[in-house]
Amino acid sequence: MAKITLDNLAHSYFPAPKSEDDFALKELNHDWVDGEAYALLGASGCGKSTLLNIISGLLHPSQGRILFNDQDVTYAPTAERNIAQVFQFPVVYDTMTVRDNLAFPLRNRGADPNYVASRVQQIGKMIGMEAELDRKARGLTADAKQKISLGRGMVREDVNALLFDEPLTVIDPHMKWELRTQLKSLHHEFGHTMIYVTHDQTEALTFADKVVVMYDGRVVQIGTPQELFERPAHTFVGYFIGSPGMNVFDAKIDGATAQIAGVEVPLGAGYKPACGKLQVGVRPEYVKVTADGTGVPARVLRVEDVGRHKIVRLEIDGAQLSAIAGEGDVIPEMNPHVTFDPEGINVYADDWRVAPAGEAA
Amino acid sequence: MNKTVNQKAWFLVLPVLVLVAFSAVIPLMTVVNYSVQDTFGNNQFFWAGLEWFREMLQDDRMWDALGRQLMFSGIILAIEIPLGIYIALNMPKSGFWASFCLVVMSLPLLIPWNVVGTIWQIFGRVDIGLLGYTLKQLGISYNYTQDPFAAWVTVIVMDVWHWTSLVALLAYAGLQSIPNAYYQAAKIDQATRWAVFRYIELPKMAGVLMIAILLRFMDSFMIYTEPFVVTGGGPGSATTFLSIDLVKMALGQFDLGPAAAFSIMYFLVILLISWVFYTVMTNLDKRDSV
Numbered sequence: 001m002a003k004i005t006l007d008n009l010a011h012s013y014f015p016a017p018k019s020e021d022d023f024a025l026k027e028l029n030h031d032w033v034d035g036e037a038y039a040l041l042g043a044s045g046c047g048k049s050t051l052l053n054i055i056s057g058l059l060h061p062s063q064g065r066i067l068f069n070d071q072d073v074t075y076a077p078t079a080e081r082n083i084a085q086v087f088q089f090p091v092v093y094d095t096m097t098v099r100d101n102l103a104f105p106l107r108n109r110g111a112d113p114n115y116v117a118s119r120v121q122q123i124g125k126m127i128g129m130e131a132e133l134d135r136k137a138r139g140l141t142a143d144a145k146q147k148i149s150l151g152r153g154m155v156r157e158d159v160n161a162l163l164f165d166e167p168l169t170v171i172d173p174h175m176k177w178e179l180r181t182q183l184k185s186l187h188h189e190f191g192h193t194m195i196y197v198t199h200d201q202t203e204a205l206t207f208a209d210k211v212v213v214m215y216d217g218r219v220v221q222i223g224t225p226q227e228l229f230e231r232p233a234h235t236f237v238g239y240f241i242g243s244p245g246m247n248v249f250d251a252k253i254d255g256a257t258a259q260i261a262g263v264e265v266p267l268g269a270g271y272k273p274a275c276g277k278l279q280v281g282v283r284p285e286y287v288k289v290t291a292d293g294t295g296v297p298a299r300v301l302r303v304e305d306v307g308r309h310k311i312v313r314l315e316i317d318g319a320q321l322s323a324i325a326g327e328g329d330v331i332p333e334m335n336p337h338v339t340f341d342p343e344g345i346n347v348y349a350d351d352w353r354v355a356p357a358g359e360a361a
Numbered sequence: 362m363n364k365t366v367n368q369k370a371w372f373l374v375l376p377v378l379v380l381v382a383f384s385a386v387i388p389l390m391t392v393v394n395y396s397v398q399d400t401f402g403n404n405q406f407f408w409a410g411l412e413w414f415r416e417m418l419q420d421d422r423m424w425d426a427l428g429r430q431l432m433f434s435g436i437i438l439a440i441e442i443p444l445g446i447y448i449a450l451n452m453p454k455s456g457f458w459a460s461f462c463l464v465v466m467s468l469p470l471l472i473p474w475n476v477v478g479t480i481w482q483i484f485g486r487v488d489i490g491l492l493g494y495t496l497k498q499l500g501i502s503y504n505y506t507q508d509p510f511a512a513w514v515t516v517i518v519m520d521v522w523h524w525t526s527l528v529a530l531l532a533y534a535g536l537q538s539i540p541n542a543y544y545q546a547a548k549i550d551q552a553t554r555w556a557v558f559r560y561i562e563l564p565k566m567a568g569v570l571m572i573a574i575l576l577r578f579m580d581s582f583m584i585y586t587e588p589f590v591v592t593g594g595g596p597g598s599a600t601t602f603l604s605i606d607l608v609k610m611a612l613g614q615f616d617l618g619p620a621a622a623f624s625i626m627y628f629l630v631i632l633l634i635s636w637v638f639y640t641v642m643t644n645l646d647k648r649d650s651v
Contacts, residue, residue, distance in 0.1 A: 091546035093560040
């Protein structure tokens with residue numbers, strides 16, 4: 001178990017990167033605290049897997065250092081780092097039995113046979129494959145194979161970190177919950193540092209203590225699920241987390257009010273004048289559709305009833321936005337307006353959140 | 362449900378039947394025809410029954426040729442398969458050098474068989490050949506026209522030179538289909554190089570290797586042109602393989618009956634051995650999955 005430090009780390013797949021755009025992973029400084037469970041969230045191609053492969057040593061970074069417990073391992077081979085990693089698609093050794101598959105990482109490290117036997121039994125139970133331990137891995141379903149891959153990742157107790165690269169992509173939904181729960185309980189039991197890469201926000205938010213959101217090769221926010229929800233540091237975080245994502249529209253900011261489509265909207269806090277493209281972001285949960293004529297005039301495009309609430313798609317001055325309304329709420333047909341809860345409004349300059357005056361940045 | 366019954370659909374199979382009849386069945390039947398008759402020329406044939414088969418089975422000449430043939434196929438498989446795998450494992454995976462290697466490896470496969478024979482025939486000559494002359498200067502006694510051992514070595518090295526590429530290319534194709542994640546997982550699991558080969562590469566190559574073994578077995582078992590050009594089956598009959606012997610019998614001595622009987626048995630032997638190979642290997646495959 002270890003604290004993992006990324007120091008000025010960056011990576012480019014080009015041998016001689018010219019501009020920042022050539023970097024798959026832009027310069028990054030971060031400490032992964034020992035024993036925490038992190039989710040690395042982001043769209044495909046944002047550098048998540050690159051970062052993971054650098055940590056496990058499958059890839060050497062073009063610049064910067066990586067330290068385990070303050071010891072430089074930037075050029076140490078994977079074997080020396082003592083890391084477990086599970087990949088997106090199942091990797092099993094076809095000609096071995098399930099048992100041998102699970103025992104493989106332990107045997108390669110010369111573990112005591114008695115220990116191997118009992119540990120493999122334990123892991124077999126954990127992934128629900130006790131009954132299949134003695135059959136060959138070939139011909140198993142993708143589900144089962146991925147469970148073996150997960151099992152192989154978890155079989156070593158002394159690893160510095162456990163890395164998961166979208167491991168549940170091929171697993172069917174009800175099994176996903178079960179395995180994720182088991183990963184969590186494993187984390188509680190052994191306190192490994194875990195990094196879990198995913199592009200599924202639910203997966204990230206349920207699994208992790210801290211979620212690291214990446215966008216275009218950059219870490220845009222690290223925070224608890226609540227922070228990501230209420231104070232997205234970047235408009236991307238707003239879009240990406242939440243369903244539907246945060247509404248973002250252009251506005252003029254003047255102190256504690258914003259001008260949206262010509263109407264003044266209170267912000268709940270004062271802002272210093274900022275430069276760049278100014279926008280406000282409001283989550284649909286903080287948008288209310290009213291009939292009494294207060295707020296910003298809007299046009300209802302359609303209403304989607306998803307069961308536990310309704311999603312109202314609206315248009316203000318050409319910009320689309322969504323609002324969440326209760327199942328019982330009546331959506332006014334005549335002259336609808338929208339109001340925003342000042343608590344839920346964030347201000348962005350060039351896509352980055354501007355801290356209101358008085359809030360510690 | 363009413364299904365339309367239309368027996369006319371059988372006519373659609375007709376082109377295939379005709380094609381197979383002309384390409385395989387009819388030629389084979391003419392051989393069968395010769396094998397049960399005797400002739401003294403003049404296009405007159407007499408019924409001989411199984412006489413020729415009996416004669417051929419008692420003929421040491423055929424058994425010797427079969428023995429040499431099995432030894433030849435066994436040796437070249439034992440060399441070409443591991444060597445081909447070894448080369449494939451060491452070929453670059455991508456980039457310019459990968460293409461370069463592929464082209465270079467394909468070259469021997471593109472040379473006509475009798476040209477291969479001629480190349481090695483000249484290459485090995487003691488008076489003017491680069492190989493033969495060099496060996497002689499080094500004081501190694503080498504003369505493939507007189508020494509059976511040298512003749513065998515020449516024929517085998519020639520076949521290895523000619524055909525190892527095929528095995529290597531097939532194995533390479535098998536290796537290329539392994540996703541990178543397997544190698545990464547193996548690194549994470551701290552697998553040794555041998556374990557990577559044994560548990561990842563070999564199982565993934567098994568399918569193409571089976572094809573490689575079958576192809577190389579069948580081809581080597583029917584080999585004719587190259588050894589014929591190099592040694593002509595000699596010295597003596599040291600490198601007279603089955604098909605060389607067969608051609609001597611059928612065209613050299615014009616013993617049509619015995620040659621036809623020989624051909625049929627030859628064909629059956631190839632069929633039998635290929636079937637055994639195939640069954641054994643597919644069973645190995647199945648046993649794994651239980």
